[in-house]
Amino acid sequence: MDTLITAGRVLPRPSTPVPDGAILVRDGVLVAVGPRAEVLAQAAPGAVRHDFPTGTALAGLFNAHVHLAFDASREMLAHFLAGPSLEDARARLASMLRSGVTTVRDLGDRGHLGAAVRASLEGAAAPRLLVSGPPITVPDGHCHFFGGATTSDASIRSLIDENAAAGADVIKVMATGGQITEGGADMWEPQFDARQLALIVTHAASHGLPVAAHAHGADTIEAAVEAGVSTIEHCSFMTGPRTFDRRDPVAAAMATRGISACSTSSRNWRTIVEKLGPEVAQAMYGRLPWLEEHGVRLLAGTDAGLPGSVFDDPVGALELYEWLGFGRRRILEIATEDSAAGLGLSAVTGRLEAGLAADVLVVEGDPLASLAALRNPLLVLARGRAAA
Template identity: 50%
Template structure:
């Protein structure tokens, strides 16, 4: 479709770059023009459909760097997954993808599912069969026998099995390789959250085999030792990065310096429920954890936003609430928005065609009431969402 969207401001990104009284011309699945309303009007075809939001803001579609569409965000998502057949699970995943899209999220990176269902859903959305955000799929995450998220089918033991699993994931259509470098609280009976699950040499094997397939590597790593090993192995992103040790935290300045120098992106994967962390673990421990994120940002670590959507309580339409954590930590609003758009696109390797509003880019965008550069809560007031040029929901697309 062709659509001319005008608004009080167009946030093109990055760094809060904004066009007042701006417009975006969408043609098919791409952006044809961006600029002032007068400039875009001059190149718009006669009779083009219009949507006007004089008090609103157009900005790039949001990117959630860490979700699990196979999990239902209920109190026991693992049992729900294990009891579901593939057909019902896929339907649930499609519904959750639409929840994310309705909240302005036009790209999600799914970091672990069962049976490659995220690839099937990705392809159906890309073909226009189903509405939804762009999906980057990891398929089955690599984990030791009985390790974190073993039930997703990615159990491996030894370098030969690791390389074989990476090759099989790539052959099944994976966009990214996920490895569980440490344990996690979601898996009963496995390694403790802070404990390493792979040696540095094994993580090197993951990265090397992924590179042969042309794929990036995302490492789930809570423990300080696991984080250090993942950095040494050369992964592309570190998920969680909480610096846990037995009984507390141990932030390692030398490893943080390596993360920054190697331009490894860190996704804390904090959900919209981040305020409740203090209720569960105590105010002092919560402030220590949040302080680590702040300090990494100050040291030049490239942070991006993900929510671990699908785990208990982390719903798929809660992305904006998760952004508020970084405002709480003192980051400027333009940086927070970049972390969910331009920076996220760079971390995921898709910055050549999304993450900002520019001619030739995918038409991934949303329109909100108000100005999110002044008040982040404006992102809750979604008026229109487009993913690859397809409008979703009840947003106005024929003038107002």
């Protein structure tokens, strides 16, 4: 059955708006995208039709860093330790779809919850879900409660093997400390050295898997780049509690090697700016335009599941980029085609183009004029299936 969508404007890419456009979907795949008359001519007579004369159709959004095992409450960790729920995780994923997110990367769970969620939703309307399984960490280290503590090279390899066998799409390593684990390394302090990071990248590659490195510290970011990870999560370039060291050669190497950075900033960024003050906030968040200037690919990700980082407000996080001076077209590129490229999905999704998956978001208004339009979804398709 053909599905035909018409809209006041269609964005095959954010840089190529088509006024009075249309999209033809067949069997979960985009068949035609372009001016209305051209697309209508290709539709079957009995096509299911959706008309949005004042709406904008664009590719579905990405959230490249979430934790479906967490509930985003202040008691998030206690609730998780009491036992993550498959049904709760499914509900969180469903809320992301309703908000316009059609591709999700879960970067840390216990017991391969993400893989179980994905299997339970086979054939249903749900975002494409990439999973890491339990991240590699150290005993009592950052997020050790996911079950990924390692004590030797052999145990690192074994965990990678286990995650790969369980269906992981990416290997996650907690290369530095973090905020939510008491007693471990500070955020800027390393948990693994350059040799171990190289071992992780090499062994993950033996399974055909990329590596995502959680890395706040400047030294560890540099080591992760040298090791050849695919994405750096947070990428804060910290050297202390409120000190940062942006290293131009490291950013240049990231750009040259195609290593992406995921800022993991949620809608809480405004609260953080107020708490830290403008000078420290600019030192922290200013890394994003700095990375952009160096040609580093940026990924949209929010760390959804952490306290206050809700699953159903991708726009609140994207507004940080606008505050930093990014144009709306560029922000939409980060949230769609750039994130697709960074996750190796350019041939699958991220643009409205014939042959790609029918991951489509239709919103009221024009997000190129105001990002707030993204808060008004009219229709969301994930691989051709409509969100409930």
